[in-house]
């Protein structure tokens with residue numbers, strides 16, 4: 001399987017690590033955090049996952065590459081990648097710094 005990284009281009013899946021379903025973290029005001037509704041929402045967010053047969057949006061990390069967090073829309077039945085984008089709030093990474101080493105002669 002190849003994933004089209006928006007920065008690096010198409011790369012083999014072994015360069016990436018999947019970090020599960022991309023879901024919106026529950027949002028509560030500070031005074032609402034110690035309520036049954038907030039606890040139930042966080043338990044659901046942390047421990048319960050959907051397992052759809054079809055389109056699934058996941059967080060992937062391009063560790064052996066540009067080290068970007070990506071949102072990958074994948075069909076779980078066929079493993080076809082339909083869309084890849086930077087994760088929310090992340091901008092395009094800066095080009096890698098190339099270091100050279102002088103060799104004494």
Ligand SMILES: [Zn+2]
Nearest residue numbers: 005008065066
């Ligand atoms: Zn990349």
